[in-house]
Amino acid sequence: MAGIYTHIPFCFSRCGYCDFYKTTRLDRIGPFVSVLMKEIEHYSSDLNERIETVYFGGGTPSLISVKDYRDIFKQLRDNYDIADSAEITMEANPDDINEDYLDAMLQIGFNRISIGIQSFHDRDLKEMGRRHNSVQALQAVNIANKAGFDNISIDLIYGLSWGDIGSFRENLSVLKGMPVQHISAYHLTFEEGTPFWQLLKRGIYKEIKDSESTEQYQELCRFLADEGFEHYEVSNFCKPSFHSRHNSSYWNHTPYIGFGPGSHSYYDGVRRWNKPDLSLYLRSEWDSIVESEILDNRDLVNEIVMLGLRTARGLDTGRIRALDESYYELVLISSRKWLDAGHLIMDGQYIRCPEDSWFIVDGIIKDIFI
Ligand code: SF4
Structure with a gap:
């Protein structure tokens, strides 16, 4: 898919x-x-x-x-x-x-x-x-x-x-x-x-x-x-x-490919993007248009935290655990104070932010980032 x-x-x-x-x-x-x-x-x-x-x-x-x-x-x-x-x-x-x-x-x-x-x-x-x-x-x-x-x-x-x-x-x-x-x-x-x-x-x-x-x-x-x-x-x-x-x-890290200047792609664990420059794009010299970065586990965990906590379903801690046990522990530790304050809720393997706390979710995400 x-x-x-x-x-x-x-x-x-x-x-x-x-x-x-x-x-x-x-x-x-x-x-x-x-x-x-x-x-x-x-x-x-x-x-x-x-x-x-x-x-x-x-x-x-x-x-x-x-x-x-x-x-x-x-x-x-x-x-x-x-x-x-x-x-x-x-x-x-x-x-x-x-x-x-x-x-x-x-x-x-x-x-x-x-x-x-x-x-x-x-x-x-x-x-x-x-x-x-x-x-x-x-x-x-x-x-x-x-x-x-x-x-x-x-x-x-x-x-x-x-x-x-x-x-x-x-x-x-x-x-x-x-x-x-x-x-x-x-x-x-x-x-x-x-x-x-x-x-x-x-x-x-x-x-x-x-x-x-x-x-x-x-x-x-x-x-x-x-x-x-x-x-x-x-x-x-x-x-x-x-x-x-x-x-x-x-939000689920499904692979996608982007076309056009300024578009992004993500597949095979690599984030690629076309430089936002139409004149360059029109030369169709692909190697000079594209930039890329390989996402390591830390980048992936932070993305899972950021994208997951912004959804009603929440952050799937199982995905983090499958990537890296120590990052999983860190995420749980830094979520604790927000869980205690009621701004996050543990729901099976998901941690989610209830709707009435979504207006502060960006601050929560930054705090949990590894
Ligand atoms: S400048 Fe163009 S892309 Fe930006 S909001 Fe207006 S119509 Fe949309």
Whole structure:
């Protein structure tokens, strides 16, 4: 079982908070697709496992044309054993979506769409530098639903510098009864190098207080629980059986191969990544594009701790024990104080963080790291 991730590094414009690798040079989409086809073939003998998930992220995958996707999928299917039941996701921006395009995406094989809604408020969307407005946000979900997508995810951002609990509640209330099966909700962060980082440094934006962040997170959890969503990872909620299989496979260390500049891969115990540089990528000199590191047991244990504690199921201590008995002991020792304080719970061989402590889970993870 394995996955494929493809990074589409193009955006029509740049959102103020975003630190993903992207370029607004849309004239390079054609050359990029040609090199992507070569890359897909080049690595075809590296991953000889059945592909259960395929994910197109970005950037903006919905900027790629129907014809290009037909070619890309032919190349993927010719070179990899993609299961008929594979989960195949595309990220899309609300303003790119129309019914004809989505019809074609369904025919090509996509069966899950992740729409970058971020907010249903015009003011939020404007501040964030998004191209869509609140009407387009609503329309996008309805168009995807009408086109026949029955696995629709949306992204939301909370903890906005200019927002408050009232406006966040209003944002959530729009979601009532909406035909979405999955929600990823992220707190606004000020990543170094982004326009928002500059605005923070200049004092134009401020980070909201921890107490406000916690209040909004708790409101989010309560609201989505009432709407029938399971909270299966710190930032991810789904209707029963609609968890993201692709993301879950990252958390379980399932092998995956990444294509496109800035993409990551993990297989044969090695983490590889393409340098985030489209000009370099377009030269298709693979050895100069790729960097890699071999994960030793300590790296693996820390990843298992980090990824496991962020999920409802928790951290599988059995996996750590199978890797290294002494690291297993260390993890148990450093978990003890958090278990005693009730911020962690022992559940068979799993240690999990209860939902009401998830807002401090990053601190717990850092404390347990080896
Ligand atoms: S948030 Fe999405 S659309 Fe906006 S710049 Fe980043 S990748 Fe592009």
